[in-house]
Amino acid sequence: MSSSLCNYGALALECSATLSQPTLARDQAAELAGHVAADLARLLPGVEQLDLGVAAAAFDPAELLRPGWPLHATLAELVERAPGRGMARVLGFGSHEGEMPRGLTPDPVLREGPLRLVPFVLQGEADAVVAVGREMEEVLLETGMAQAATALYAQQAFGTPLEHVRYLSLNDLLAMTAMQYEHAGIGPLWPLIETALLTPEREEWLDAPPEPLLHWNQGEARIALMDLPLWSEAGFAPRGIDAERISQAYEHFQMRQRQFAAVLGSHAIPLRFDHCGSGQDPRRAVAD
Structure with missing residues (x-):
């Protein structure tokens, strides 16, 4: 070469x-x-x-x-x-x-x-x-x-x-894509994508409830898959939501996770799913 x-x-x-x-x-x-x-x-x-x-x-x-x-x-x-x-x-x-x-x-x-x-x-x-x-x-x-x-x-x-x-x-192209993602409502995911592309040696978190919880570290993104009780206990459910609407909100959260996973997949960013149940700390699960 x-x-x-x-x-x-x-x-x-x-x-x-x-x-x-x-x-x-x-x-x-x-x-x-x-x-x-x-x-x-x-x-x-x-x-x-x-x-x-x-x-x-x-x-x-x-x-x-x-x-x-x-x-x-x-x-x-x-x-x-x-x-x-x-x-x-x-x-x-x-x-x-x-x-x-x-x-x-x-x-x-x-x-x-x-x-x-x-x-x-x-x-x-x-x-x-x-x-x-x-x-x-x-x-x-x-x-x-x-x-x-x-x-x-x-x-x-x-x-x-x-x-x-x-x-x-x-x-x-990076700047244009960041703007397009913002307009499409997936702007919160862009800092993690940008880190994976430009400074992959750094860590990056998406920890902004009610958005999905993601962590970029050591060449892969990790996303916490929470059951409904943990999702509510860990503070990812919208504040003040009533019991009748909580299942619908949880389904929306899961759809958001799938959307983020699909976007990361389109960028060929390695993604790992960490399943978390009640009593676990989802942030620790994706950090370990």
């Missing part, structure tokens, strides 16, 4: 319908990569010194935001191994006989969202990568709209009307 560095980013496709074609063939991948290269050359001075690798497939944001950034890391490996090193290359990785390169296939379970992301990496010598990375953070979110030719080609290739097509850095 060389000592080259990488910047990670994505071409964001805001869709008005589910993509009919989530992956592109190799020739389409090469053409899309050419469009991306032209756009980035307009937006980011110095980017022409770097290798560009584009995975010609459309992913859910959660597939990019996973511990270790596996999609981008796989793409960077493919760029590293591609022939022609020593010159700035524009590389599009698409499907052959319907199969994407290993590790670059979108999850069909996550294909319904309105925002789809085409990952790219910029790879090269450290000084150039750092300089371009700084430009990415300063300009992409504000002025990173794709050119009309790129948007039209992406719309035709993926077979779906697109409302907006723009470029994002990985940090832009």
